[in-house]
Amino acid sequence: MNRLYKHIILFLLPALILILILPVNKRLKYQGLENDCFNHAIWIYDRIYNNSKPLDIAFLGSSRTINGINDELIEQELKEYNMAVVNFGYCRLGRNLSYALLKEIVSRKKPGYLVLEVSRNEDRYSHPVYPHIAGTADVAFANPFFNRDLLADIRTQLTYKIELWQDIMFQKTVTMPIQTSDFGFASSNDTIAGEILKEVKNGRSKPKPGLKKIEENFHMSFPRIYLKKIHRLCRENNINMLFLYIPPYGTDQFLPNEYKTYIKYGIVILPPVPITDNPSNWHDEDHLNRTGANKLSLYIAAEIKKVLSDSAFYSK
């Protein structure tokens, strides 16, 4: 049987090595996600690699960040500090994507602050886009004991690489023009009907059975590992970490479940209840509309100002 295994490995090894070493243009990786999240990936790439404007404060998070953080407005508010603010939010949850994007950011830019969006619970699964843009080593050696999606991620990364090569070979690749916008905020002016929000609030205020300590520790291992990695990366690059809690509408939970973990790494910004509780600030039950986003952004700008003026913070 050993002979069989040896021969199979020897037979497949050249193909495997070829796939692994096959270079893929990084921009194509982001461009390939054109049907996902309003084609936001290619903009993220261009903002990091093809936009010479510096970056001082980076926001990372989900679609709640895209919809809820008006980076241009915050930048105007922080004019006196001359800081460039960018919203790098990307749809859906998965803490490992924040890590992958931060790695990209620090490879080109030198942000002083990272504002990481947090929600009620940390998502315990891999972000679906992670294997498309993360490096091979980051995908293949990504916490095997706590990563339910490890195999799927490895497969996705390898097949995505092959697909990109096939597109080049069969001349299907069309290079997208460079995205020149400095800001990533995208929101809607629409407001959700009050009745729908009432129903949502009723549903969300019902108490849900919590996890036992042992279950919680198991489930949260995956995001906690990535939080640690993000913190380490921030420390290595002299980036101050802040956390921003963006709850959905109607929740009666005013602190994220992992609050104790976050405060070990940095300040946690909690949104004021008058903003989150006002139905006219919401586009749907999970995302703020432009009015809500502007209010929240002004509040965050004020919070950041406090941080900037607090010299003690720098020594943290």
Added chain:
Amino acid sequence: MIFNSVTFLIFFILFFQFYWLINNKLPISYRNIFTILSSYLFYGWWDWRFLSLIIISSSADYFIGLGLARAQKKNGRKMLLILSIVVNLGILGFFKYFNFFIESLNEFMHFFSLSVDVNTLKIILPVGISFYTFQTLSYTIDIYKRKIEPTRNIFSFFAFVSFFPQLVAGPIERASHLLHQFDAKKAFSYNHCVIGLRLILWGLFKKIVIADNFGILVDTIFSSEHSISGITTIAGSLFFAFQIYADFSGYSDIAIGLSKMLGIDLMKNFKTPYFSASFGEFWHRWHISLSTWFRDYLYIPLGGNRGNKYRTNLNILVTFLLSGLWHGANITFLIWGGLHGLALLVEKQVRIKFNTLYFTPFVFILVTLFWIPFRAENFAHFIALSKSVFQFGSFSFASLCQIISDFSITRFFALLFVLAGFLWIEYSFRSDDFNEWILKKTRFTRFTIYYLILALILILGNFSVKPDFIYFQF
């Protein structure tokens, strides 16, 4: 779990290791128990609730088999056989055909202006139900006919029914061929594993390169909301002919290859059917395990060709209609079966020698056109497609060219080039299989072909589609 998924790869590596370990160190029953549990895990990956159906079907036929061996009176034996048929066809009928018959009844009543509305149920079709019910049914019928003796070993029987490589899409095995293989101690053979791996590589090539690429074109053509021209429909059915053959025969090759690695022989399911010079020959080469099942358990019991001409023709037609219905609860499958039945009847009337050179293309064209009802979503879609075939007025290559252009012209021509090579290889081993064909080559040529296949899988393989096989829905 699908054969071309990473989950299955991990599953099979672990299974393979422990299977041989248990086989070598422990009594046979342990190996069979391990096979049963692993097969249930494999099946339960889709929906564990439907495992109960396999267990019911296996238990019923195991005990009915024992009862048939004990029962001496003809009536008692007959009752037991009927019980087995009721259990298996009852499960199949409820899960697969209940809604079809209710809907047909409602339509029939409406046709006669009778307002009887019987509600349909929300029933999920369990994967592979048509395959394992037919396999276990053949066991009791064979015992009833005294062709085989029932097994007393419950683990062997359950392993025979649930053996994962062929559980969800065949080949539909006979107890006389497969069951006794679970009773024997096996010796690990490197050569058998290599044979198996060759078939797996060939099967994956068919599936990932041929079937999944043509599948994109087929889906675009047949799901088009706009009316399509005759040439596009014909091209669509031609692409579907290659897709379904590569998909299903690819699955069968992988199933046979996996079994070979476990020391178990499964029957051949395909023998290059598109090179048949007659419909009779086609049905000796296409989905052999199902066509022989219908021959042995339906056509021959109906009287076969022993009665007069009209009776024989009726038997052929009934067999093909039911064979069509086996594929799915839809009138389109009945039409497909009926067309093949009629073609066979016509063929029987024309008493000429079917010359390969002239008749092979003719049979292939007809078989290809017959795929239209098979691929159609419903009767209305079939009618629309059939009409479009004869729309020579709007005969236009434009829509077809647009579909190919969206797919990538370079990729399309590369696919045609690979298809030509694939058909040439298939033609070369008409009388044997890929394994025997490649063994006649030198070691250098063999490895060149292996790496060429591997390269084609990487270059042309379609990895973006959800891994699935067409015949799982049956």
